[in-house]
Amino acid sequence: MSLQRWKLTIEYQGTDYSGWQCQIEGIPSVQQSIEKAITDFCQQNCRLHVAGRTDAGVHASGQVAHFDLDYGEREITGFQLSKALNAHLRFQKISILNAQPVSQDFHARYHASHKLYTYRLLNRFAPPTYDHSLVWHVRNDLDLDAMKAGAQRLLGHHDFSTFRAIKCQAKSPMRTLDRLDIDIVPLSCGGREIRFLTEARSYLHHQVRNMVGTLVLVGQGKWTPDDVSCALKACDRTQGGPTAPPDGLYLSQVFYADQITKEIL
């Protein structure tokens, strides 16, 4: 056995990182930090390929990346690899949840069938304490029914140019939104957490944050659900709502067709 491809499932708090890739000079990226841990452990340089690049401040509870490792004649299990990488990452807010050997034709990005993002919004007057940097804090009470109605308007196959960052590099603005649920988690001493759960094969840059920012306008009564439809049809970023902050966004899970990721060791 020479070259082995590994699939890593990764959790991180994005707050102190320059995104998955290096976006800010002098601030380490999540990718750099994990690649360094691999190099420190295996004494070889490697390149991580990720399922979904996340921006600075965005978190992940189920990011996926793959890389190739030449471990010579020795054998290593996924358990040993994840344990070793976590030891090297112990001062980082990055944790390897799982390391799985996969076949050489597996690709973390190209083979992903869809991705689940969660957006956490703390809806109460008082500021967050232990959830600081982990939620978007919105003080005013929001109309949940109106927001849910607005969310319905975004489901399906559309030109999402209205919800696309100016710097987005995707070739096409067409995307298919399979899910945009809004759940409530009541808090014991007043207020509530609002969770947006969205699934799609892929997203445009800032699409989730722009959709959330727009739906909050609906929750505040500044927009109607019909305004969401009009904005979508305009195919114009200037007609959309503001971009929600990165703090509340989590790449929660990346899904693959079973046969591609099945364990081969």
Place this chain on the structure above:
Amino acid sequence: MSLQRWKLTIEYQGTDYSGWQCQIEGIPSVQQSIEKAITDFCQQNCRLHVAGRTDAGVHASGQVAHFDLDYGEREITGFQLSKALNAHLRFQKISILNAQPVSQDFHARYHASHKLYTYRLLNRFAPPTYDHSLVWHVRNDLDLDAMKAGAQRLLGHHDFSTFRAIKCQAKSPMRTLDRLDIDIVPLSCGGREIRFLTEARSYLHHQVRNMVGTLVLVGQGKWTPDDVSCALKACDRTQGGPTAPPDGLYLSQVFYADQITKEIL
């Protein structure tokens, strides 16, 4: 109107504090930090009386405290008071969830009818990232059914000396445990969070953390539920399990008889 008693409902992350009261020289306590915010806002010294003192590293999502404020001829609402205090606490991990004017005979500690504590345990191999300092991380898989059976043995009126810190100052070791539920929150990419929810009128020092530490021995198969009963009957701290770390513990809610806390303004 001269002197007004106020009931504060408070959230905090205990990680960087020396407990509710000052326990460690040079590290501020939660109490000091809030008293300073009140002084900075009102230009008068005051003394906070708390429902339940928490140790260093222990958090609260619903701590309650009261204090008296002489605001002269001016009037202030609970909304204005909590907003002002939160502004003064903006660099702290402390948040005033609610400020409510109460009658002069209300006492945060003596009138509390029962308290709900939550203990969060992250049960997976990989270390926590954004939950660092907010959960107890236990790597090995735990037997939930055995833990639930063990928890049942602790319900009711008992001498809890086995689960009492050596330095506990309570006059009697007798306490009545009304609830000790164990809930599971599955995590999307493997592992789970185990939540202990316990209610009682009052607790001995370290009682919740000592009960959780003991039940984890049961979950690991080192103890049986019968061993929990034997330990309880021994009325001897040396017969109990280890003290779980403070990181996972939250004072979630303090309950009062309605007539005592009803708003009077």
